Amino acid sequence: MKLTQDQIRARFRGRDVRMTPQRAAIYRALAERLDHPTAEDLYRQVRRAYPMISPNTVYYTLTVLKQAGLVHEVNYWHDRSRFDANLALHHHLICLGCRKIQDVTDIALDRLKIPSHGHGAFEVMGHRVEFHGYCAACRRRARRRSARSGH
């Protein structure tokens, strides 16, 4: 998907993100890739056009774009490994507030299949479903906060 500078500018404007050549390059690099690159992947790619760019700028730009909703961070749990001794097939409820995780067991979720078209060559060994949202405690906390601030 080729993006013009103006398209990028418009998207940034729409989310109140300041436009710089580095930011445009980072966003373009990300938007034109079909995989899900790391910050370092993007750094290496953008550096070809901007040899002076620092990894720092890439990291900072990504957090800005993320907050603005222009970019998604694909993996919530990237910071640390998490382990589980429950070997039974199950799925997860991840709280975006406190990051606590609950298990969900449900046969319907266990039976999912990838749509056949296009992925025939991929051999599926397993799958997992993540639900993201807010747990009861975090919802209570948010409600109390907004009440105090004089809704």
Added chain:
Amino acid sequence: MKLTQDQIRARFRGRDVRMTPQRAAIYRALAERLDHPTAEDLYRQVRRAYPMISPNTVYYTLTVLKQAGLVHEVNYWHDRSRFDANLALHHHLICLGCRKIQDVTDIALDRLKIPSHGHGAFEVMGHRVEFHGYCAACRRRARRRSARSGH
């Protein structure tokens, strides 16, 4: 779920994992928790009974248990953050061989709901499905390798 020392010993035996007091403590700590603790969480818990234990032992034990299949690492992508400029709802095919990621779009997957029972207080904002397996290239590679080794 209370585990006796003998139950743990039996599980370790069954997978040819050498039993040590530290390992039993780490495994017990993990098995008795409902959330999905990090290595550090386990370290802090086990240290109460084994003040001399090192984080190192926890990490090493977890890799051993993981290889033995006694424990799962819940998040594949923990090593680095990955980003995506595609904001449309979609899901992922993750290759366990080369870690490449393909997008999957499918309305049936988009419509999943958590089973109502038990999780009523959790407010779901979104969800994502990950399929794990082997891509065409990695399957070819594996087939070639096993052919060469004189299947």
Added chain:
DNA sequence: ATGGTAGATAGTAATCATTCCTAACAAGGA
């Protein structure tokens, strides 16, 4: 178009999870 200001950039240094290396140690079979 210009100037001022808030925000962005790019270095360097710090942090933090995890891995590497290794000498002392212990599990478990003979």
Added chain:
DNA sequence: TCCTTGTTAGGAATGATTACTATCTACCAT
């Protein structure tokens, strides 16, 4: 009980990410 091989714990190394900060720049108001 003894031997061998795998395990432990410490310290150092690695590698991704963040913090700090002086300089610079986008962009709004004039």
